[in-house]
Amino acid sequence: MITKKSSKILKYTLAYIAAILFLFPLYVIFNNSLKPFADVRISEMWIPARNISFEGYAEAFVKLGQNIQNSFMLVIPVSLFSVVFGAIIGFIFAKVKFRYSNIIFAFVIFGMFIPYQSILIPLVRTMNTVGLYGHLSGLIVTHIIYGLPISSLMFRNYYAKLPDELLEAGMIDGLRLAGVFHKVVVPVSLPTMVVVLIWQFTSVWNDFLFAVTLTQRPSIQPITVALQNLAGTQVIEWNVQMAGALIAAIPTLLVYIFLGKYFIQGLLSGSVKG
């Protein structure tokens, strides 16, 4: 009994030490983003802020406000289209049997694992040819296309579990395949729609590679690129950089805190099997 109790105490201690280590970078970010300009230079990063100030946030907002807006204009259409296309593709692969469908689906899925560097040069050339290079719409199209594998995988895994009888009952009632999809399948798809929506929202918000290659003009750059540029200039003080980092993190953090269940579900489906 004594060993059992002491093992429990040990576990608590370790679990909370781990939690403190995980939160420690957050202390750095909050502490330094709240210091006034006058304090950043002289004060050590680790010493708690004495004079709380929002100067850093004010300046970060001036510098990054437009980019936050760009990021929202990017992630909202991408997430919505990913849900629509992902549901259609996922449904067909889950419930309509056609020749080679498994092999074709494997090729679809492989698209989410490739290093995007291997398609980057042709992508830039193509976007240039069709006139979308350097426009937010080009980035939107890119993210929708390369988001198709993961979105269809999530929907396929979910639809594969729907009982065939449910759909066949719809057919007996005289519905065609499209009708079954629309009237029977879509209404029960809400949980997966949320998972895909959240997944695409966070991964596109957090993307850097496509954004930095396809958007050169600062006025259309998403937040990750703007934050990197802001942090890359040595003259900018830490408080602004830390405030900027927090501002860039807040939308996805909020999604995680309030919709964590769906976020984790999306995360775990990244390992292919549902």
Added chain:
Amino acid sequence: MYCAKKDRRIAVLILLPMLLLLFIFVYGFIAWSLRISFTDWNSIIPNMTLVGFENYARLFESQRFQTDIRNTISFTLFFLVICIVGGFFLSYLLYSKLRGESVLRTIYLFPLSLSFVVTGVLWRWIFSPEVGINSLFRMMGFKATFGWFTSTYSIMGFNVALIALIIAASWQYLGYTMAMFLAGLRGIPDQLIESAQIDGAGELATMWYIILPIIKPITFSAMIVLGHISLKIFDLAYAMTGKGPAFVTDFPGLFMFETTFRGNHYAEGAAISIIMLILVAVVIVPYLYSTLRGDSE
């Protein structure tokens, strides 16, 4: 599922344009990159003269690319071991029904929702040799002069500058393996553990005979997913360290981006990207084959 022939044809017709677009953007573009990698297009003007494996040969001879490959191997190894061992450890703590479990889980997982750029900016300050963690050690009375990601020391081919990047990446991804393992542990029926304990199995024996066999396949999946992430690593190194002095924190992804879009060496960049693709494919293709084969009826 039963489905009329006509309906099936319509479904395939709907699927076709979407798949066509995807396959052009994935496989068409890969083929295009492959072709570029065999040309002499190493200036701003496209030059499609074929030069065979010249770009690849030059890469494998270059200091920078050799360092990149070494860095990728070191980084992947440490990142995988830390995430798998640490993730299992955390999941096991949470599995033993601690109070405040959901708060702890939320804390372990939150870094995963951040962008690698945010992580990079943050940890660059933390490991900054002048004002970062060194100054914390100095405040505690130690003489801290370690250069962290600016250090050019190397131990048996391992660039110690990578430590900072490995810590930052593990901070972000430990929660992922934790969540995977926890999902697996939660799947073990309680009766199984209880009956083992009634038979006199202690905590260690339970762990060895019941828990480890169940988490083995999860460990395998985690290795694949994390492994392919670390082979592709780009954002974190770009934001946190850049290529570093003497390429101590350089990776193929960084090299590709720089040489292509900053140096206009398109053919060289394409060659790097194809090598990256091959590395990822070696890991992913057998995995996809084995998981999807189990699915087909």
